[in-house]
Amino acid sequence: MVFKIENYIRDVKDFPKEGIVFKDITPLLADADALQKTTEELLKLVPSDIDKVIGIEARGFFFGSLLATHLNAGFVPVRKPGKLPYKTFEESYALEYGTDKLCMHIDAIKKGESVLIHDDVLATGGTAQAVAKLVEKAGGEVVMLNFLIELSFLNGKDKLEGYQTSSLLTY
Amino acid sequence: MVFKIENYIRDVKDFPKEGIVFKDITPLLADADALQKTTEELLKLVPSDIDKVIGIEARGFFFGSLLATHLNAGFVPVRKPGKLPYKTFEESYALEYGTDKLCMHIDAIKKGESVLIHDDVLATGGTAQAVAKLVEKAGGEVVMLNFLIELSFLNGKDKLEGYQTSSLLTY
Numbered sequence: 098m099v100f101k102i103e104n105y106i107r108d109v110k111d112f113p114k115e116g117i118v119f120k121d122i123t124p125l126l127a128d129a130d131a132l133q134k135t136t137e138e139l140l141k142l143v144p145s146d147i148d149k150v151i152g153i154e155a156r157g158f159f160f161g162s163l164l165a166t167h168l169n170a171g172f173v174p175v176r177k178p179g180k181l182p183y184k185t186f187e188e189s190y191a192l193e194y195g196t197d198k199l200c201m202h203i204d205a206i207k208k209g210e211s212v213l214i215h216d217d218v219l220a221t222g223g224t225a226q227a228v229a230k231l232v233e234k235a236g237g238e239v240v241m242l243n244f245l246i247e248l249s250f251l252n253g254k255d256k257l258e259g260y261q262t263s264s265l266l267t268y
Numbered sequence: 269m270v271f272k273i274e275n276y277i278r279d280v281k282d283f284p285k286e287g288i289v290f291k292d293i294t295p296l297l298a299d300a301d302a303l304q305k306t307t308e309e310l311l312k313l314v315p316s317d318i319d320k321v322i323g324i325e326a327r328g329f330f331f332g333s334l335l336a337t338h339l340n341a342g343f344v345p346v347r348k349p350g351k352l353p354y355k356t357f358e359e360s361y362a363l364e365y366g367t368d369k370l371c372m373h374i375d376a377i378k379k380g381e382s383v384l385i386h387d388d389v390l391a392t393g394g395t396a397q398a399v400a401k402l403v404e405k406a407g408g409e410v411v412m413l414n415f416l417i418e419l420s421f422l423n424g425k426d427k428l429e430g431y432q433t434s435s436l437l438t439y
Binding site: 107109112113119121123124126127128129132133136149154155158159160162163165166169170171172173174176179180181182183202204205 | 278280283284290292294295297298299300303304307320325326329330331333334336337340341342343344345347350351352353354373375376
C-alpha cells in the first residue's frame with residue numbers, strides 16, 4: 098500500500114473556534130510507520146547543510162526535533178513569552194485582533210549559522226515571519242522555512258517572500 | 269573528551285519565580301552532538317518493546333518524539349486544556365495553590381498498549397502521576413516513566429510508587 102500522509106490528518110470542525118476546520122496531526126504522530134515516513138519525506142524537502150533547526154511552539158517541536166537529529170543539527174525551541182528561562186530576543190506578530198510575541202534565547206543561534214525553521218502548519222505566515230526575524234536578529238541565516246501542511250488559501254507565502262519555503266501537503 | 273550531559277544543563281536562578289533554580293535544557297538541545305548522545309543515553313534506560321511514547325507538554329515533546337522514532341513507537345502529546353482539537357480524557361493534578369488539568373485524545377492509546385511516559389523533569393510528580401492515570405483510563409499499560417532530570421529533593425517518586433521510573437540525571 099502506498100503511504101499517503103493525508104490519510105493520517107484528521108479534520109476537526111469548529112476548532113479552535115466556529116467556522117475553522119483544524120488539521121489535526123495527532124493520528125499521524127501516533128502511528129509509528131507514519132511518523133517515520135513523514136520524517137523521511139520532510140527530509141527530502143530540506144537542505145542537508147543545516148546548523149540549527151528551529152521548532153515553533155508547540156506543534157513545531159515534534160518534527161523539529163526529529164529533523165534536527167537527522168540533519169545532525171542542534172534544535173532550538175521558539176516559544177511564547179514567559180516560557181524560556183534565559184534572556185531572549187522578542188518579536189511581535191499580528192493576530193486577528195491585537196498582537197502576540199515569540200521569544201528565542203539570545204545564545205540559541207550563533208552569527209552566520211544556517212537555520213531551518215519548521216512548523217506543522219503554514220497559515221497566515223505571521224508566526225513564521227516573526228521567527229525568521231528572530232533568527233536574523235541573532236545573526237543567523239534563514240536557509241528555509243519548512244512546513245508539514247500549507248493552507249494555501251490563507252496566502253501565508255506572501256509574508257515569506259524572499260525566503261525559501263517547502264511543505265509536504267498543500268490544501 | 270567524555271560526554272557529560274550536566275555540562276549542557278544551565279541553572280537559571282529565580283525562574284519561573286524567586287527562589288527556584290530552573291534546569292534549562294536548551295543548551296543541550298542546541299548542541300547537535302549532545303542531542304544525539306542524550307537520546308542514546310535515554311534509550312539505554314527504557315524497555316525496547318513500547319507501542320506509544322507520551323511526551324508531556326511542552327518540554328517532554330523534544331525527547332519524547334525522539335524516543336518514539338528510535339523505539340519504532342507512535343508518539344502521543346499530552347497537553348493543557350484547550351490545546352487538543354478532538355475529544356479528550358482529562359485528569360486534574362494539584363498545584364501549589366489550586367489545581368490544573370492535563371488532556372489526552374481518547375483514541376491516542378489503544379487497550380493493552382505498552383506506554384512509555386517521558387518528561388524533561390521529575391519535580392513533585394503531580395503531572396507525571398496525572399498522565400499515568402490518563403493512560404490507564406484509556407486501557408493502556410504504563411511500562412515506565414522516564415525523565416531527563418530528577419529533582420530528588422522534591423520526592424516526586426513518592427507519587428509514582430508502583431510504577432517503574434528512570435532518570436538520566438539526578439540532583
